[in-house]
Amino acid sequence: MNLKQRDKKHLWHPLTQHKIHPDALPIVKAEGALLYDDNGNEYIDGIASWYTAMYGHCNSFILERVNKQMHTLDQIVFAGFTHEPAIELSEKLIQILPDNQEKIFFSDNGSTANEVGIKMALQYHFNKGEKRNTIVAFEDGFHGDTFGAMSASGLSVYNGPFEDFFIDVRRIPTPTKDNFDTVIKTLRQIIETNPVAAFIYEPLVQGANAMHMFQEKYLDPILKICKENKIITIADEVMTGFGKTGKNFASEYMETKPDIISMSKALTAGFVPMAVTSCTQEIYNAFLDDSIGKAFFHAHTYSANPIACSVAIAGIDLLSTKDTQENIARIIKSHQEFNDVIKNHPKIKSTRQKGVIYALDLNIEMDRYGKKRYEIFDHFMQNGVCLRPLGKTIYILPPYVISEPQLAKVYTTIEKLLNQL
Numbered sequence: 001m002n003l004k005q006r007d008k009k010h011l012w013h014p015l016t017q018h019k020i021h022p023d024a025l026p027i028v029k030a031e032g033a034l035l036y037d038d039n040g041n042e043y044i045d046g047i048a049s050w051y052t053a054m055y056g057h058c059n060s061f062i063l064e065r066v067n068k069q070m071h072t073l074d075q076i077v078f079a080g081f082t083h084e085p086a087i088e089l090s091e092k093l094i095q096i097l098p099d100n101q102e103k104i105f106f107s108d109n110g111s112t113a114n115e116v117g118i119k120m121a122l123q124y125h126f127n128k129g130e131k132r133n134t135i136v137a138f139e140d141g142f143h144g145d146t147f148g149a150m151s152a153s154g155l156s157v158y159n160g161p162f163e164d165f166f167i168d169v170r171r172i173p174t175p176t177k178d179n180f181d182t183v184i185k186t187l188r189q190i191i192e193t194n195p196v197a198a199f200i201y202e203p204l205v206q207g208a209n210a211m212h213m214f215q216e217k218y219l220d221p222i223l224k225i226c227k228e229n230k231i232i233t234i235a236d237e238v239m240t241g242f243g244k245t246g247k248n249f250a251s252e253y254m255e256t257k258p259d260i261i262s263m264s265k266a267l268t269a270g271f272v273p274m275a276v277t278s279c280t281q282e283i284y285n286a287f288l289d290d291s292i293g294k295a296f297f298h299a300h301t302y303s304a305n306p307i308a309c310s311v312a313i314a315g316i317d318l319l320s321t322k323d324t325q326e327n328i329a330r331i332i333k334s335h336q337e338f339n340d341v342i343k344n345h346p347k348i349k350s351t352r353q354k355g356v357i358y359a360l361d362l363n364i365e366m367d368r369y370g371k372k373r374y375e376i377f378d379h380f381m382q383n384g385v386c387l388r389p390l391g392k393t394i395y396i397l398p399p400y401v402i403s404e405p406q407l408a409k410v411y412t413t414i415e416k417l418l419n420q421l
């Protein structure tokens with residue numbers, strides 16, 4: 001049996017309707033910006049394997065660090081014990097996070113990082129003797145697939161079976177020039193009529209919502225209103241974190257800094273799963289008490305796994321190098337030049353960019369999960385480029401190590417598609 005046949009025997013893939021989906025493609029090797037399948041074909045990873053492998057696949061600098069850590073300390077319970085990789089990572093994160101962040105809490109993935117953020121916010125108020133149980137979130141936001149994160153996610157087309165069990169979430173639209181006044185009015189109404197505990201949001205770019213972008217000048221006032229009303233702001237930087245928007249964190253674009261920040265994905269550079277929820281001293285202090293009851297009783301077995309921490313430390317070291325920063329600037333410029341060439345194409349409805357994230361909407365009729373989507377995906381793969389269209393949106397979020405010729409090939413393949421549509 002080949003890999004495809006063996007895969008079908010026992011595996012159940014995420015986000016997959018197995019009755020109609022084509023077979024999963026076996027990938028046997030990855031290096032830098034390239035993926036290799038079981039037939040020896042290579043593909044440029046235009047989306048950094050869901051925004052994780054930003055420093056390139058199997059990065060040798062990271063590998064060396066992980067290898068060393070694996071031979072030194074693999075795992076230790078993080079309740080009652082500590083270790084240098086976690087300590088060093090907390091120091092490095094605090095250095096690059098917005099100034100108001102002081103504490104680091106570990107979990108395993110983006111969903112749990114948000115779950116932790118939501119629980120922290122709810123218990124913060126509880127510990128202060130206030131019962132606040134409403135969460136505010138953007139329409140069409142995405143925060144993950146565990147219950148709290150799923151409740152906060154507005155992209156709930158497929159949440160039907162679970163909706164009865166959701167926590168209480170009220171929604172506002174993402175702000176634009178035209179709807180700004182309405183958004184503010186709606187937010188104020190929600191605050192007046194509900195005990196709002198927290199506002200969770202993806203800062204400036206909503207990944208799963210087809211790379212929808214909005215401007216800092218419209219988000220900042222929303223955050224200010226939250227602060228005025230003692231509503232805990234939770235920035236979900238699971239996608240936007242670690243340089244992708246052109247700054248280490250998208251939250252740096254706003255004057256008002258979040259109380260809590262969740263991060264994962266590029267945190268561990270595509271090597272192993274891990275997540276962090278950071279918070280301010282003010283949040284942390286609300287959990288300090290002589291009785292144990294006010295403590296944060298949330299744990300995952302692999303919290304602060306030393307191997308994962310060593311990967312994250314190496315990743316931050318790489319992010320801070322001149323090489324990486326120059327690569328980010330180079331990709332931003334290349335995207336802009338490509339956009340100048342392509343933006344008036346008759347098959348394009350609109351384009352947008354934030355940092356190394358570039359997206360365009362096709363000017364055609366199609367379903368998010370329809371047949372056309374697979375045809376477009378196949379076009380890219382047959383041309384050696386891995387891009388996953390989100391409905392009629394095609395986006396590029398390449399690893400920082402992608403070379404200019406590789407990037408040029410991604411652009412040409414998109415142009416070819418546009419000319420064939």
Ligand SMILES: *Cc1c(COP(=O)(O)O)cnc(C)c1O
Pocket residue numbers: 109110111112114142143144145202207208236237238239240264265
């Ligand atoms: C991917 C993602 C999540 C969920 O992370 P998982 O690791 O898949 O659980 C949450 N929020 C945002 C913004 C994401 O992009």
